[in-house]
Amino acid sequence: MIDWAVLGDSLSLIMTWQVLAACFAGVVWGMFVGVTPGLTGIMAVVIALPMTFFMEAETSIALLLGIYVTAIYGGSVTAIMIATPGTPNAAATLLDGYPLAQKGKTRQALEMALYASLTAGILSTVIAMTVFPVVASIALDFGAPEVFAVIVFSITIIAGVSGDSILKGLIAACFGFLIAMIGQDPIHGSSRFTFGIPDFQAGMHILTILVGLFTIPEVIARAVEAFKSKEKITVGEMGPALTFKQYLSYWPTYARSTLGGSLLGALPGLGGSPAAFLGYFLAKRFSKTPREFGKGTLEGVAGAEAGNNAVCGPALVPMMSLGIPGDTTTAVLMGALVIHGLSPGPLLFDNEPVFVYGVFLLLFVSLIFLGIVGTGVIRVAKWVVRIPTSIMFPVVLILATYGTYAVRSTMVDVIAMVGVGILGYLMRTQKIPAAPFAIAFILGPLLENELRKSLIISSGSLDIFFQSGISITFLILALVSAVLTVYLHWRLEGSDAARMIRD
Amino acid sequence: MSRDVSSANSTNSHVDIDTPTARGDVVAAALCLGCGLAGYFLVIPDAVYVPKSFIGTANSPAFLPKVICIMLSALSATYLVKSIAQFRGAGDEPRSRMVDWCLAGAMAAICAGYVAGILVFGLTFASAVCVAGTLYFFGERRLAVIATIAVILPSFLWYFFAKIAIILLPTPVLNILGPFSALDGFGDAARVLVAQSLPMAAGWAA
Structure with a gap:
């Protein structure tokens, strides 16, 4: 439980102008990086890290946390407005955010993304x-088989985001898994599908795949539309603002997606992208209008954004309490702590309780600043939506290319982006959904890694997955989730069929 | 597998390119099945190196790719059977317009040409040409707008990525903009001049 006296000391520790200024600067930098395709949160944190060498520990953590929290939200702005996820975490937001923008509800989508992020x-x-303390002790019980079971559970999301056809969704997922296997095998380091090209050894980058899957098909589709159209088409309309009643109506969605995102955030190695898709999936699963998902519903944006932003706080728990970073960004944050003489691990909370609570309070401060900066960004967005598509999408193509190249400075990524983009367009023409492809690409390497680690531990026996309560629970949940999704899909199909006959 | 019934039953002879057709489903399913089978029988044996001690085990680097290819083949076969059944029942189904496919193909070719252009002429020059061509393709006919965007956007991106983010841009086969790199020297000289002249100016003012 929270020690209020220590919390008071932590508050006085962070309430200095230096700490607040550093946090605000981090939020502004994180927002800039988030809305710029190709610049990821980890890049922003790494660029800022050398500046922190000359700062106090709390000031440097304030700067880095500001970037960490904001870059996650920032990626959703471009995802909603121009179908280009600024960061991989924003891919799930795009599924409903961009259709909302096309419906002339850009402002509602951006505001929902911001408020869901803040709430979560x-x-x-x-x-x-x-x-x-509880999460820290539970996290210790998660070995390879348990993490594998959690990933299997997460993979059932695929069925939930498959749109009208689960069969097509599963086929797309198979392609996602196969593309994710390009590069070195995670255990032995054997080359797979590299065809002797050295640049393939590192595999495909997630941002390359996401830009290819979502941005390039949109550019091609808009080109066809623009070429045939005689009128000037703009990117969209800002539309009405989100009402407080609308915001409140999605409270159960925020709560569910936050819980799901927090769980994944506390587990090392999963990160924000799976959490965003889990949040989206949970929102759809419990929605009264699941048919509207993928066509532009605020609930989808709320679920995805709540899911990915719920990762931030819990991801710090295993990092600070066990010395296990949840993802690459928290690994850099851990490095910053070490640079300032703090040793993340079980003794950190005992030795530096004021600092630990200070870190959590800084998350709140970052969120407040995110609210201010995010509102400013939404005001600026009204100028962007007035730009004609004939100008916007050529510019998007160039930005996407620079962004994709900048991630790893290799042309192979640009070539792959165009290749996946053309594949994505062909998939789009037959309504083969892109989201399962993206989920499989994100979760595939994690799944294989944990599966094979488990099999090495058990000398090839599958019994290892049924020896702990945690893995059995998640495997049962996965089974129930899969069966329930297929059943609900079948039932919805049934109701459609009934409507067709009636009509 | 659901279908956009309104469009499928439409009396129009053409449908939008984004509307799936039974014919398209058959082609897509056949391609997916082909990918699954080719992956299992041709690509995996050739492109996945398996250490001898792991041949045939679940811990082999080829195990999961094989499982995925089998799944892909099985799912694609099901998709093919279903889509053939739908195709037979569809009757004289409306087709998407050939011109739409040509336009989409042209845009895809512009993207592919852009990549080739980057390799040959460099990112900045290729981006300038590509953005100009794409703007025209999208219907923009004002030359001033096209020229302004084609110059300012790649220049800004070059400055941001190469000079601020310090990202090494790809080296082209034909380094057309190479001579312009000499301008960097002028830039440095200007900066030094300004840096030295400011204190002098302050001294004179005092």
Whole structure:
């Protein structure tokens, strides 16, 4: 439970102009990086890291946390407006955010993304602070088989985001798995599908695949539309603002997606992208209008954004309490702590409780600044939506190319982006959904890694997956989730069939 | 597998390119099945190196790719059977317009040409040409707008990525903009001049 006296000391530790200024600067930099395709949160943190060498520990963490929290939200702005996820975490937001923008509800989508992010960020930080010691002890029980079971559960999301046809969704997922296998095998380092090209050894980057899957098909589709159209088409309309009633109506969605995102955030190695898709999936699963998902519903944006932003607070828990970074960004944050003489691990909370609570309070401060900066970005967005598509999409193509190249400075990524883009367009013409492809690409390497580690531990026996309560629970949940999704899909199909006959 | 019934039953002879047709489903399913089978029988044996001690085990680097290819083949076969059945029942189904496919193909060719252009002429020059061509393709006919965007956008991106983010841009086969790199020297000289002249100016003012 929270020690209020220590919390008071932590508050006085962070309430200095230096810390607040550093946090605000981090938020502004994180927003810039988030909305720029190709610049990821990890790049922003790494670029800022050398500046922190000359700062106090709390000031440097304030700067880095500001970037960390904001870059996750920033990626959704471009995802909603121009179908280009600024960061991989924003891919799930695109599924409903971009259709909303096309319906002339850009402002509602952007505001929902911002407020869902803030809500989930606050809730997940409260969860992280409250259950900090408990989560730390549970995280220790997660070995390879348990993480494998969690990933299997997460993979059932594929059926939920397959749109009208689960069969097509599964086929897309198979392609996603296969593309994810390009490069070195995670255990032995054997080359797979590299065809002797050295640049393939490192595999495909997630941002390359996401830009290829979502941005290039949109550019091609808009080109066909623009060429035939005689009128000037703009990117969209800002439309009405989100009402407080609309925001409140999605509270159960925020809560569910926050819980899902917090769980994945607390587990090392999963990160924000799976959490965003889990949040989206949970929103759809419990929605009264699941048919509207993928066509532009605020609930989808709320679920995805709540899911990915719920990762921030809980991801710090295993990093600070066990010394296990949840993802690459938290690994850099851990490095910053070490540089300032703090040793993340079980003794950190005992030795530096004021600092630990200070870190969580800084998350709240970052979220407040995110609210201010995010509102400013939404005001600027009204100028962007007035740009004609005849100008916007050629510019998007160039930005996407620079962004994709910048991630790893290799032309192979640009070639892959165009290749996946053309594949994505062909998939789009037959309504083969892109989201399962993306999910499989994200989760595939994690799944294989944990599966093979488990099999090495058990000398090839599958019994290892049924020896712990955690893995059995998640495998049962996965089975139930898969069966339920197929059943619900069948039932919805049935109701459609009934409507057709009636009509 | 659901279908956009309204469009499928449409009396129009053509449908939008984004509307799936039973014919398209058959082609897509056949291609997916081909990919699955080719992956299992041709690509994996050739392109996945398996250490001898792991041949045939679940821990082999080829195990999961094979499982995925089998799944892909099985799912694609099901998709093919279903789509053939739908194709037979579809009757004189409307087709998407050939001109739409040509336009989409042209845009895809512009993207592919852009990549080839980057390799040959460099990112900045190829981007300038590509953005100009794409703007024209998208219907923009004002030359001033096209020229302004084609010059300012790649120049800004070059400055941002090469000079601020310090990202090494790809080296082209034909380094057309190479001579312009000499301008960097002028830039440095200007900066030094300004840096030295400012204190002098301050001294004179005092």
